[in-house]
Amino acid sequence: MxxxxxxxxxxxxxxxxxxxxxxxxxxxxxxxxxxxxxxxxxxxxxxxxxxxxxxxxxxxxxxxxxxxxxxxxxxxxxxxxxxxxxxxxxxxxxxxxxxxxxxxxxxxxxxxxxxxxxxxxxxxxxxxxxxxxxxxxxGAQDVFWVNLVTTLLGAVHKVDRVTGHCRWNVDDYGPEVADHLMVCQPKAAFEKVITSDGWPEFVARQTLEALVARLGLTVSAISSDVTAVTLDEPIHSTSMSTDIPPGGMIGTVDRTRITTNEGPVFSFAMEGRVYRPGETDTNAWKIDGEPDLELNCNNANYRFTTCSSLINxxxxxxxxxxxxxxxxxxxxxxxxxx
Incomplete structure (x- = not known):
């Protein structure tokens, strides 16, 4: 056995x-x-x-x-x-x-x-x-946002820029996460928080810093920002058990950009929001260099792959x-x- x-x-x-x-x-x-x-x-x-x-x-x-x-x-x-x-x-x-x-x-x-x-x-x-x-x-960032990218970079002779974008479903993670992203709140309330308190740097920054460190590069500058995501029509949030009215917050996009002392520039945008029917978790990276390369996964299933990566x-x-x-x-x- x-x-x-x-x-x-x-x-x-x-x-x-x-x-x-x-x-x-x-x-x-x-x-x-x-x-x-x-x-x-x-x-x-x-x-x-x-x-x-x-x-x-x-x-x-x-x-x-x-x-x-x-x-x-x-x-x-x-x-x-x-x-x-x-x-x-x-x-x-x-x-x-x-x-x-x-x-x-x-x-x-x-x-x-x-x-x-x-x-x-x-x-x-x-x-x-x-x-x-x-x-x-x-978690998912281990496989999708660091190790898949570093593996792909192993086929590149020279890197100028690495750009990533992912999309994940807020409703997969419960009301605490949705509340953190101010889902259902008016955009004006989000902008007030940004102006008065700022926004904690979330996963995008830690992911890029780990990626840069894995590649043996060093950071010269880091910048981050966050923007609200809204819709012009109502949408239902299962985690909040309510319909979000037109113009209400359905999530955010967190962005981080890192320039390195060695030259390559890295940027990553994480779009976490309530999904429309049929939408799936995505993972997309583009490498500008010699040669140009792209990596895309259109059904990353981050809730499950976060747990499966964790356990493995x-x-x-x-x-x-x-x-x-x-x-x-x-x-x-x-x-x-x-």
Whole structure:
């Protein structure tokens, strides 16, 4: 009998929302031993993880809201599917690392945290090293926006410019993400926030910085901006359970541009919005150089591939040197057969 790839691996599922539920199913398929589950929703705490993840089976693992208690029982790795910024995720990571568990997370800033959250990154790096464990992020950006691009660049003699654009469905990730992007709000409210508070740099910047670092290039300047996306007709948002009126916010486009000291210029635009019927997740990159090349994927299914990329990364992260491991420090991802 052939062992599954994650046989004997003790895993805690930290966060049991949409993404944590998908990750749970993939972990079960690959033979991981799930030893704990952490959630905060009163509607989920106390229920069996298999029930929460809608697997149709009982896993014998109740969802608990005391992360320290769960992790103190011991785990090889925590699969963390909670938030998007290191400032809010640091306490969660500290509990995992402090209890000697490696961490793989969909939290996007850890893709390359050294410039946007340096203090948090340095503190977590020291904690991870002191406990002999690793913290790293993965997801669709790992495969689609860094590794596919670096592989394609391996066929280029000289690069002048690299330009990327992706589109993802806000409704795939629940009301918290939609609320963060001010879906359903009037455009004037968004512009007021931009003027008064600014807009946190999201995944586009961390992705480009990891890509540039992977290529051995150095940054001379970075600029980022964000714009609202609206429609002239009403559209329904499933995550917000409402119809968005004409002119209301359906999402945003986050853009980052990096010029390098060596010459090549990189730009990336992330368009996250509510979809019309029939639209799909896209990934498109264009390389201007010798030769000019293009890469296109018109059905990237980011919600699922974020989770499948995350789970496939687990052996790499357990084997990595202790500390915070930004995406440029990991080798190419690979498939794990089961």
């Amino acid at each position: 052939t062992l599954k790839p994650f046989s004997g691996m003790r895993v805690v599922v930290y966060g049991v929302g949409t993404m944590g539920a998908i990750a749970t199913r993939l972990l079960v398929d690959k033979g991981a031993e799930i030893v704990g589950a952490i959630g905060r929703s009163p509607s989920k705490v106390g229920r069996d993880l298999g029930d929460v993840a809608r697997l149709g089976i009982s896993l014998g693992i109740p969802v608990e809201n005391d992360a320290n208690a769960v992790l103190s029982r011991g785990a090889d790795i925590a699969v963390v599917c909670v938030g998007s910024y290191l400032s809010t995720m640091r306490p969660h990571f500290e509990i995992c690392l402090g209890n000697g568990a490696n961490v793989v997370t969909i939290e996007e800033e850890t893709i390359f945290p050294w410039t946007t959250a340096p203090d948090h990154a340095k503190a977590l790096d020291a904690l991870a090293k002191s406990n002999g464990v690793t913290l790293a992020a993965s 990364r687990i052996p790499d992260i357990i084997a990595a040197a202790p500390g915070v491991c930004s995406l440029n420090m990991l080798g190419p991802p690979t498939y794990r057969h089961h």
